[in-house]
Amino acid sequence: MQNRSVDPRVSILKDISPLLTSVLDTDSVLEMIIESVTRLMEAKASSLLLVDKGTNKLYFQVATGEAKEEVKKFEIDMGQGIAGHVASTGKPLLIPDVSKNPLWDSTISEATGFETRSIACVPIKSGREVIGVIQIIDREDGQPIHEDDMEILKHFSELSSVAIERARNYKDMVNENLYLKKELESRYEIIGVSKAIEKVIADAVKVANSKTTTLITGESGTGKELVARLIHKIGPRRKKKLMVVNCAAFTDTLLESELFGHEKGSFTGAISRKTGVLEIADGGTLFLDEVAEMSPSMQVKLLRVIQEGTFNRVGSPSPMQVDIRAIAATNKNLFEEVHKGLFREDLYYRLNVVHIHIPALRERRDDILVLAQHFLDKYKHIRGPSNISFSPATTEVMQNYHWPGNVRELENAVERAIVMGSGEFIEPEDLPFSVVPSGDTAQELLGSSLKEALDSFKRDFLQRNLDHQGGSVKDTAKVLDIQRTYLSRLISKYGLTTRRSR
Ligand SMILES: Nc1ncnc2c1ncn2[C@@H]1O[C@H](COP(=O)(O)OP(=O)(O)OP(=O)(O)O)[C@@H](O)[C@H]1O
Ligand SMILES: [Mg+2]
Missing domain, CATH: 3.40.50.300 (P-loop containing nucleotide triphosphate hydrolases)
Structure with missing residues (x-):
């Protein structure tokens, strides 16, 4: 067997490998890799680009060298320039003189004023898939990049791939764990602020x-x-x-x-x-x-x-x-x-x-919006990372609906609204049809018992009359042709708002 002399830099590489793969934050792993590459290669500049699967473009994850900040603003199409070419073919490239190479795209170099002579670029792969590239530009001493350098660079690319995968898995794992933990906690969380639910919990x-x-x-x-x-x-x-x-x-x-x-x-x-x-x-x-x-x-x-x-x-x-x-x-x-x-x-x-x-949800209306917000937080991840909230109209509809299916119905309604809606606000029409007030009280109360329907009507009717009389119990009782004491009893039974309780 031929005993090829091992580049001393490979042993440095071996020394730092465990360190690199033990750092679990992807960003710091990649930064460390590129810093090491730059140091070991004595390169003028290096960069690590990753493929954005969504846009299929390469973006600069890490860059070193004089123009590193400007460089980061660029994105490269698959196939564009040397990095793009390596990303699309999956094959390493060493170009001693870029000016003589038709693949060379001088856009970035010209825009940043960073003069480039030679480039070495290797793909970073996960299995067969190219997930990014590492490239180094020129050596500090002005010497062109050498074939031997490519070997080192390939080692680094493998290392990056392991580190990225490990870090990505770890990130997924952390997210997953957090999610499960939250889910587990929330499974036993009884949400509500009403007196009624507080008593149930107590x-x-x-x-x-x-x-x-x-x-x-x-x-x-x-x-x-x-x-x-x-x-x-x-x-x-x-x-x-x-x-x-x-x-x-x-x-x-x-x-x-x-x-x-x-x-x-x-x-x-x-x-x-x-x-x-x-x-x-x-x-x-x-x-x-x-x-x-x-x-x-x-x-x-x-x-x-x-x-x-x-x-x-x-x-x-x-x-x-x-x-x-x-x-x-x-x-x-x-x-x-x-x-x-x-x-x-x-x-x-x-x-x-x-x-x-446990009283029905319509008998503890203070809980409705708190629960709705709780379910919104619970399910909004369905739509990915976006801000979603209820529009004022939706809030009003939910607050006034009689919820024959109680909390389960509310939970389903919110989940459905998150799926059906598209904007930042959940609108009444995103809620299941039955939630939208039809203006037809009897229709809205379908599913309730007669007692519930009557109660619901009474509550509404009494409150409106009270409001109409400026919250005066005396005047309202007169209009309704009932005793003041009886009205007072109804007010406390239904938790209505009067002038005094405002
Ligand atoms: N106060 C609450 N806070 C958070 N979630 C709630 C609350 N009340 C009910 N839920 C949720 O509503 C759904 C229905 O609750 P649960 O199954 O306990 O009701 P139930 O009274 O047993 O219903 P059923 O009589 O139909 O079996 C569940 O997903 C539950 O987690
Ligand atoms: Mg049950």
Whole structure:
């Protein structure tokens, strides 16, 4: 084997390699690379250009030498000049005298007044793709750049490629981690400023430390599961599992086997032994969603679990013991279900030891815009890095809408608006159609119960009358032909604004 003498500069290169690849900020990695190239080559100027995938042009990421600031203002097309040629062909080029080379494009040289004689340029590749180029211009001592120099330069290009990839991966990783972390945090974040939501959170915090069975009620999409997760997460059981079972999603047999597990062959389809959710949640929390949908026979079994902590696997004669904290949720009025004979009274009282009711969003209007902004922040990345906000008209529409689907509907509406809208402002027409006021109150209130519709109308009607009378309770009562005391009660019930509360 031929023993070629190793250029001493290669060993310097080897020494600095670990340093370069350990610096994790792309910009500093590249600056260090170019500084080292310039020093080692004793070059008059060097630069590192990267391909902008969006425009397919090369831009100066780093430049050294007298004209470095001016140079950075230029962009080079693929194929243009020597750097452009190297970027498009992926092959290194050494040009001892640029004046004799047809590829030479003197634009930059002339504009910056930086005289150039020789150029060496090598591609930086990631796999087969050219991601940039490194070029050096002339040597300090006036000697032309040599073939040997090219070898060094190639080493640097490989090094740059590793460093860029590592730094880019790292950057992605950091962004990804930050994103995941934020996402995780926000999953348990219950947003709201209304008195009502503050009470919900305060109650959740209070019950979190005990094993007390808790019933969470509220319309669909008000955040019942969110509150259940909060209770689990801040309580002493947080290190154990929270298991969610949607009682409406199973037939009786399947719900039983889901909760209690079953022995092999205990019923048709039970091909192997199955561990039930209760065993998995042992020491932790069981969240029973849509508990009102449970059949009477399952209600009996659930009562036993909650009272005694015991149950039998389907097909097993021996009872098992677990330590479970139960949280149940429903959007029905469970008390009414008891009256209708659909829900066991004893189970109702067992579940209802502590009751947390989450009011509908339209009953805590102070939360609407705070939540809307929260979801805007959560989803605006969908459109990439841009500034998006709600126009005043949109804010008004959202504030006045009755949100039959509650927070879930608001979340979906904002997400959709971000996707559908294009400008800096989200406009009313970007919201789902149903959100846009039609001027037809009955149409707008579709989906509400009669009571809600009447309440909504009353609130609006009373407030408008109050406003019309300059906020005077006395005058408004007169116009409406009702007692002042009655109006006062309605004012506090609906949280209306009067002259005094302004
Ligand atoms: N106060 C809140 N702050 C932030 N997000 C919320 C809030 N309330 C609800 N959400 C979000 O709204 C959506 C619906 O909430 P969740 O699933 O907890 O409602 P739910 O009452 O269980 O609804 P359903 O009865 O339909 O099961 C979720 O994405 C949840 O994160
Ligand atoms: Mg739910």
